[in-house]
Amino acid sequence: MNNLSAKEVKSLMRQHRKTIRGLAQQWNLTLKRVRYVRTNGVSGEAFVRDWLEILSAPQPIQSVQRTQ
Numbered sequence: 001m002n003n004l005s006a007k008e009v010k011s012l013m014r015q016h017r018k019t020i021r022g023l024a025q026q027w028n029l030t031l032k033r034v035r036y037v038r039t040n041g042v043s044g045e046a047f048v049r050d051w052l053e054i055l056s057a058p059q060p061i062q063s064v065q066r067t068q
Contacts (some may be wrong), residue, residue, distance in 0.1 A: 004048045006041040013038070027054050044059040 012018075020034045042051050 001048050001052075002045055003043045004041050004051055004063060006037075006039055009038055009041060009051070009055065011051075016055055017059075018055060022059070025055075027058070 013023075020031060020038070023029060023034050024031050037051065042048055
């Protein structure tokens, strides 16, 4: 797969319940880059592979500290 269209990116984000801010924080990306990929898609085999991993990776579990 050499291309990932903007439509496919948006669909995968909805399917995996990913937000722009969540992706940027989890993967250390800028909000601008995530928005760019959402509107323009991505091309190039390595980039497509990376974005498929980013979009399908599970959300990290955040621990909640309780105070007594």
